Amino acid sequence: MLTLVLFNVFNGVIVGLFYVLMALGLAMILNLSGVINFAHGNFLALGGYFAFLLVPYIGFWAALVASPLIVGVIGLILERTIIRPLYPRDPVYSLLLTFGLAFIIQDLCRTAWGPNALPLTVPASINQPISTEFFFLTGYRLFIIGIVILAVVALFLFLRHSRMGMRIRAGTLDLETVAALGINVRLLRSFNFGLGIFLAGLAGVLAGGQIGLNPNMGDDLLMPAFIAIIVGGVGSMVGTLLGGLIIGVAAGVTTVFYPSGSEVVIYLIMILVLLLRPRGLLGEEGMMT
């Protein structure tokens, strides 16, 4: 029983980490640009598929970096061409646009790589079980945890200490003032968008090694990522991080006792948070609420 509980909690942590990567990227874009990116899960799938293409040529390690970069650049280009003109307009338009983008990217993936699951090969050095008793502690899963922690720490250090990061944080609080201080807000938003998409691409490579690739692999992560943002509090990146972990572990624990309830428990947590603390766990009063 203990092993079973540990197994599912551990699973929950892994799933939660994917939620976190998705949700952090989504939240960055939402906070600075006010765009709900419905295509975020599809950028994740793109990240996985590009890694699938690149691994035979440059190997897994290089693909782990190159694939998210390519996806990030695609995100950057889309932001500059079709999303930027929508910033001054009603938010319904950017929502609809990314909604349509999600359809297109998913269909392109299906056309290019087929509807069936493809495996993403992971180097043998990180893909072996570590303990026989705790069979679920495979090297690759520990590797996922390591990479996500690395990425999250790097992101938070960047946001806290770099000039660009500080501008992004300032921009989420008051974009007009930031612009008035002579900072190129358009560039800031483009970069921020690309960075958010990069995180989705990274999650895609990691998820591909874990569960394989299929055209709608990101769909199941999109809604939990929304919930992570709502639970954590819109506007707070630490909150988003916390929200992702909480709902991941909660879903994992629920799986032990009531497997089909693992999706519902995520939404129950959200309702609970909304009733008790409407701005979210770490959300600040007045931030977009």
Added chain:
Amino acid sequence: MSTTTVSEAFHRRPTYGNWLSVALVWAVLLAVPVWLPAIGGYTSLATRILAFGLAAMGLNFLLGFTGVMSFGHAAYFGLGAYGCGLTLKYLANSTPLAVLIGALVGTLGGALFGALIVRRKGVYFAMLTIAFGQICYYIAYTWNDFTGGYDGLRGFVRQPISIGPLVIDIQNNMILFYYFVLATFAVCVGLMALLLRAPFGRTLIAIRENQRRARFLGIPVEFHVWLSFTISAFFTSVAGALYALVNNFADPTTLNYVISGDIVIMAVLGGMRSFWGPLIGAAMFVALQDYISSETVNWMSFIGLIFVVVVLFFPRGVLGYLRRLPL
């Protein structure tokens, strides 16, 4: 919010259409069984268009006339569909009763959700509506014994309506069924027009144009937004109930956020500042979807392109675009 300037809104009465165009709309709708087969359509396509048209007009009550964005109206559409289907299956052999109960379920759902989230604003509000929609989706999806789960709810058939000795066979006669749906549509649309003409509707438009100003004028903004949300859920759930009757089937995907997106794009495609816009948008979208999905396996790309093209090039929708032409 930003697409209409304040002065424009104050100098122009909201368009419910002049008498001529209203007469034209109804003439076209009444004559569907005559002209649609002639151009290669079929009557149940028109029935589906009416159902989605009502859903989009219901959403637009909130989106276009109150200025509040919901991206979760699939919830009410689906609740209406399941309420209607479950009533026919377990409760009563009466089609009108089933539609009423479907509408009741959806409206209650809307009132409940609305009360929880009405204080939230903008994008955050939209995210919450999406999340609530997904709750309904997962309930329908996992509650196998009651809702049929993944396979959807089957085992109910719309029943003929008997008024005294007169029996209207909407069960087998698709044309009579179309007129039943049209009659329900007409009642809802009439009600919607009355609401929008009333001081209540003018208040909603005032909130859309300038929420802060409306608040300073002493209008209880949250209460009005909640009421508008609930009314909007009512219209959309009637539409969902009608939709369930078209195929005698309630599908869990009618609750999915994809349907929410479809309903919003219908409203925007037709023109969300006009009364009839969403119906035109629904007609275009449903007909296009029907045509494209039978022509190519890559229909998803085309549907996605419709979204992108409408947003980038026709943000005011068809009616908004036509109104700008110097005619």
